[in-house]
Amino acid sequence: MAASNPSREAILARIREGLRTPAPPLGGQSSAVGPIFEPVENPLERFQQECKANLMECQLTADAAASARALAQVLQSLPAGEVFVQDDAVLRGMLAASGAGRQVRWSSQGGPAENSQATVTLAEMLIAQTGSIFVTAQCGGRGASVVAPCHIVYATTKQLVPDLVTALRAATAQGRLDKNSFACIISGSSRTADIEKILVQGAHGPMRLVVILETSA
Amino acid sequence: MARKVSLFVPCFVDQLQPEVAVDTVKVLRRIGCEVDFPQDQTCCGQPAFNSGFWDEARPCAERFLRVFADAETIVCPSGSCTTMVRVFYPELMASGALYDQAAAAGKRTFELSEFLVKVMGMTDVGAAFPHTVTYHASCHGLRELKLREEPLQLLRAVKGLKLVDMLRFDECCGFGGTFATKFESISVAMGESKCDSVAVTGAEYVTAIDPSCLMHVQGILGRRKDRAKAIHLASILAREA
Amino acid sequence: MSTSSGLSAPAGETPSAMTAAQKFLQDAAVKSADLVHREIIRKNMDSYDAAHLRGRGRFKDWEAARRKCQEIKREAIEHLDRYLLQFEEKVIARGGHVFWAANGDEACAYIKDLAVSRGVKTVVKSKSMVTEEIHLSPVLEKAGIRVWETDLGEFIVQLRNEAPYHIVTPAMHLNRQQIRDLFREKLGEDIADADPQKLVALARRKLREAFFAAEMGISGANFLVADSGAVAISTNEGNGRLSTSLPRIHVAVTGIEKVIPRLEDLGTLWPVLATSGTGQPITTYSTLIGGPRQAGEADGPEEFHVVLLDNGRSSLLANAEEREVLTCIRCGACLNICPVYRNIGGHTYNTTYQGPIGSVLTPHLRGSEFQHLSYASSLCGACSSVCPVNINLHHHLLHNRRDATAAGKVKAGERTQFKLWRTAMLHPRLFALGGWMMRRSLRLLYGLGLAGTAMDPMRAWSRKRGPLPLPEQSFRARWKRELGRTYGGSK
Numbered sequence: 001m002a003a004s005n006p007s008r009e010a011i012l013a014r015i016r017e018g019l020r021t022p023a024p025p026l027g028g029q030s031s032a033v034g035p036i037f038e039p040v041e042n043p044l045e046r047f048q049q050e051c052k053a054n055l056m057e058c059q060l061t062a063d064a065a066a067s068a069r070a071l072a073q074v075l076q077s078l079p080a081g082e083v084f085v086q087d088d089a090v091l092r093g094m095l096a097a098s099g100a101g102r103q104v105r106w107s108s109q110g111g112p113a114e115n116s117q118a119t120v121t122l123a124e125m126l127i128a129q130t131g132s133i134f135v136t137a138q139c140g141g142r143g144a145s146v147v148a149p150c151h152i153v154y155a156t157t158k159q160l161v162p163d164l165v166t167a168l169r170a171a172t173a174q175g176r177l178d179k180n181s182f183a184c185i186i187s188g189s190s191r192t193a194d195i196e197k198i199l200v201q202g203a204h205g206p207m208r209l210v211v212i213l214e215t216s217a
Numbered sequence: 218m219a220r221k222v223s224l225f226v227p228c229f230v231d232q233l234q235p236e237v238a239v240d241t242v243k244v245l246r247r248i249g250c251e252v253d254f255p256q257d258q259t260c261c262g263q264p265a266f267n268s269g270f271w272d273e274a275r276p277c278a279e280r281f282l283r284v285f286a287d288a289e290t291i292v293c294p295s296g297s298c299t300t301m302v303r304v305f306y307p308e309l310m311a312s313g314a315l316y317d318q319a320a321a322a323g324k325r326t327f328e329l330s331e332f333l334v335k336v337m338g339m340t341d342v343g344a345a346f347p348h349t350v351t352y353h354a355s356c357h358g359l360r361e362l363k364l365r366e367e368p369l370q371l372l373r374a375v376k377g378l379k380l381v382d383m384l385r386f387d388e389c390c391g392f393g394g395t396f397a398t399k400f401e402s403i404s405v406a407m408g409e410s411k412c413d414s415v416a417v418t419g420a421e422y423v424t425a426i427d428p429s430c431l432m433h434v435q436g437i438l439g440r441r442k443d444r445a446k447a448i449h450l451a452s453i454l455a456r457e458a
Numbered sequence: 459m460s461t462s463s464g465l466s467a468p469a470g471e472t473p474s475a476m477t478a479a480q481k482f483l484q485d486a487a488v489k490s491a492d493l494v495h496r497e498i499i500r501k502n503m504d505s506y507d508a509a510h511l512r513g514r515g516r517f518k519d520w521e522a523a524r525r526k527c528q529e530i531k532r533e534a535i536e537h538l539d540r541y542l543l544q545f546e547e548k549v550i551a552r553g554g555h556v557f558w559a560a561n562g563d564e565a566c567a568y569i570k571d572l573a574v575s576r577g578v579k580t581v582v583k584s585k586s587m588v589t590e591e592i593h594l595s596p597v598l599e600k601a602g603i604r605v606w607e608t609d610l611g612e613f614i615v616q617l618r619n620e621a622p623y624h625i626v627t628p629a630m631h632l633n634r635q636q637i638r639d640l641f642r643e644k645l646g647e648d649i650a651d652a653d654p655q656k657l658v659a660l661a662r663r664k665l666r667e668a669f670f671a672a673e674m675g676i677s678g679a680n681f682l683v684a685d686s687g688a689v690a691i692s693t694n695e696g697n698g699r700l701s702t703s704l705p706r707i708h709v710a711v712t713g714i715e716k717v718i719p720r721l722e723d724l725g726t727l728w729p730v731l732a733t734s735g736t737g738q739p740i741t742t743y744s745t746l747i748g749g750p751r752q753a754g755e756a757d758g759p760e761e762f763h764v765v766l767l768d769n770g771r772s773s774l775l776a777n778a779e780e781r782e783v784l785t786c787i788r789c790g791a792c793l794n795i796c797p798v799y800r801n802i803g804g805h806t807y808n809t810t811y812q813g814p815i816g817s818v819l820t821p822h823l824r825g826s827e828f829q830h831l832s833y834a835s836s837l838c839g840a841c842s843s844v845c846p847v848n849i850n851l852h853h854h855l856l857h858n859r860r861d862a863t864a865a866g867k868v869k870a871g872e873r874t875q876f877k878l879w880r881t882a883m884l885h886p887r888l889f890a891l892g893g894w895m896m897r898r899s900l901r902l903l904y905g906l907g908l909a910g911t912a913m914d915p916m917r918a919w920s921r922k923r924g925p926l927p928l929p930e931q932s933f934r935a936r937w938k939r940e941l942g943r944t945y946g947g948s949k
Binding site: 010172194 | 518557629633714720742
């Protein structure tokens with residue numbers, strides 16, 4: 001059925017016909033003048049600030065051992081049950097070092113189960129301007145960042161980029177979307193304000209978003 | 218040499234609120250302007266224009282351009298009617314022979330507070346008004362003519378006047394020309410919200426640069442028997458100690 | 459000037475016999491006098507206003523941001539065919555399908571047939587105004603498919619059998635007690651203290667079952683990114699994420715005008731959309747989806763379909779003067795600031811898109827039956843002053859009015875009135891005489907205490923505002939008698 005597209009040509013023809021008359025020119029000054037956002041001076045500091053504003057937890061660690069300890073601590077704070085982990089050598093090592101005795105489902109086995117207590121993934125980039133983590137399908141898939149009540153992201157300060165535009169330009173240049181069916185810029189835990197504009201955390205996705213951020217030399 | 222000013226009096230001010238125009242004359246003369254009132258003027262055409270009857274509005278605009286052809290400076294005690302000339306005449310006349318004349322007329326037509334502050338460079342016009350006043354920013358003046366500070370600067374310079382801020386001072390009062398009668402219930406509800414904001418300030422007067430807004434607001438204030446009264450900026454500026 | 463509306467509904471007439479314009483006036487009269495409603499909306503809007511103001515403060519130059527977004531969307535619309543084809547090519551390359559629907563029927567039929575042929579029993583929907591526009595859910599339900607709205611606000615209005623009240627905040631008109639009562643009745647659980655946290659938790663629990671059971675997820679799209687072939691979806695709750703991750707099939711339904719040229723454009727559009735929508739710096743989940751699950755990916759739908767809807771958009775595109783209306787990013791800022799919306803609420807419009815953008819757009823998309831919305835504005839311009847893509851909304855309302863007159867879609871009575879009015883305005887003596895007669899006769903009438911009664915031709919003004927001021931003398935008369943010292947001093 002996908003091959004049948006009876007209105008495609010007609011719509012395109014209507015669009016082309018309509019566009020034969022150009023829109024009246026835009027008056028005023030072009031946006032090329034001056035920056036839209038304040039430049040990000042100190043990406044790490046800004047990232048931490050924005051994490052706080054986004055109600056994310058950001059734990060700065062000095063080395064791999066400290067990161068494994070941080071991961072162990074977060075996992076210990078969660079109820080018993082399975083965790084889902086992106087199947088990656090670094091995370092396998094970290095999980096082993098953390099000594100967490102939980103049942104693990106790896107992303108190579110499919111998406112996370114409905115009752116996963118946490119998901120542990122890497123990120124493609126971290127964006128200082130908005131305190132965001134940039135994940136793609138490579139980071140354990142789609143469900144990895146949204147199904148469980150807690151999403152734990154392990155990243156290094158090398159992955160920090162100052163702002164959104166830089167991140168998106170890099171993604172384009174590196175063809176990240178060509179290689180993935182999915183990407184997401186995540187800026188906090190799931191939330192809603194649909195009832196009386198009162199902010200409630202943990203609508204359909206994670207209640208907690210934890211970033212273990214390792215300072216890289 | 219005294220500045221020559223031609224008065225552009227909105228049609229409903231002429232018929233229903235003449236004191237606004239009289240007070241405008243007083244203020245302009247007090248600051249030394251020579252004031253003329255071209256008696257062939259009627260309406261700028263806005264009611265028809267806003268209702269979609271551009272063919273009916275256009276002859277009014279042509280007439281305005283004729284009547285004020287020789288006027289050096291045109292001053293109007295209404296942000297809305299000034300907007301009609303400056304912003305909408307060029308659009309109304311876009312395809313006609315009078316486009317250049319319309320664009321030129323817009324450049325020498327000024328709303329009263331704009332004329333006093335921007336053209337004459339004055340904020341103190343020698344007025345005294347020992348009352349508490351709050352200011353409502355009429356939409357056309359604020360958003361089309363970008364007059365935000367000018368009326369406030371004038372009010373702050375009035376002797377004895379205590380200016381109090383109003384919450385949502387820039388929210389529409391609900392007049393809107395024929396909207397006021399075509400959509401009476403919405404217009405009145407908007408007016409009530411405005412009057413609520415006025416009441417919270419405790420001011421004795423609410424002022425604005427548009428007589429039509431004030432006529433609408435005064436109607437509702439009066440019906441509700443609120444304490445505040447609506448008064449045009451020109452009428453405050455016309456008072457002396 | 460017209461003083462009586464001529465639009466008002468005859469008393470006692472049933473809603474079904476009413477025109478859309480009559481129903482609008484009737485509903486507007488009820489809602490605008492509803493003080494409880496006014497208070498709920500006022501509270502919501504106050505909190506939005508504060509967040510919006512804070513949000514704009516995060517930009518170094520908000521005006522430059524608006525301008526940039528305007529330029530991006532304009533570039534896309536001016537080359538709409540090219541960017542849509544680029545988008546389509548990329549999606550197909552990843553194994554996705556793109557269906558072009560000329561109207562709502564075509565779009566609904568495609569999605570329904572797809573669902574039926576794949577044996578879909580349950581559909582989860584994340585918020586999409588376009589699916590409201592084409593009335594998709596009833597079509598699916600008629601085919602025996604269970605449809606779950608998963609955005610909390612949409613879920614609430616779905617349980618109430620209502621249309622969304624607002625394009626961004628669908629259940630803005632309800633307070634927590636009303637939502638508690640609704641959940642008790644429809645979900646069978648009582649959150650006695652109506653704590654929003656607990657109400658959200660209850661909805662989460664109910665909807666999670668749906669997410670994991672559904673075979674098809676239907677989403678909208680905030681943007682279609684041409685250079686990446688990706689659908690961009692902004693959500694805070696994560697329902698958009700789950701709807702597009704868990705079910706076997708994902709269908710994104712959206713208007714053709716949503717395309718943007720480049721991925722990096724989102725670096726400005728995302729923050730501007732979030733700021734204008736809710737005051738947030740960026741929406742929690744800014745998601746990009748470019749196809750079905752690819753080889754090596756852990757999960758994701760096996761099928762990905764994008765339905766591109768025209769439904770009147772290409773006609774609007776052909777109107778060069780009004781074309782910029784298509785650059786709207788559906789942020790809801792114009793609704794929030796609109797004093798008309800604030801008083802009559804979202805449902806009174808009886809349209810998919812409410813508020814100023816709805817009043818501009820609907821007469822174009824749905825024809826002259828909704829022309830009255832072009833007039834239901836005081837033209838205050840607050841909408842245009844906040845629009846993040848600088849659409850001159852209130853000027854477009856004026857254009858709609860002009861075009862309705864030119865097309866003969868106005869009442870004959872009004873046309874005659876303006877013809878008479880013009881005659882008076884072109885003859886100063888006639889104008890002065892007419893004004894004098896009007897003031898004199900009204901003074902007489904009002905002297906008899908008849909202001910605002912059926913005898914009063916100005917009753918649409920005077921019954922709620924008291925009589926018009928009726929001075930003895932006009933200004934022109936006073937000028938002649940007392941003021942006419944031409945140019946100041948000497949006579």
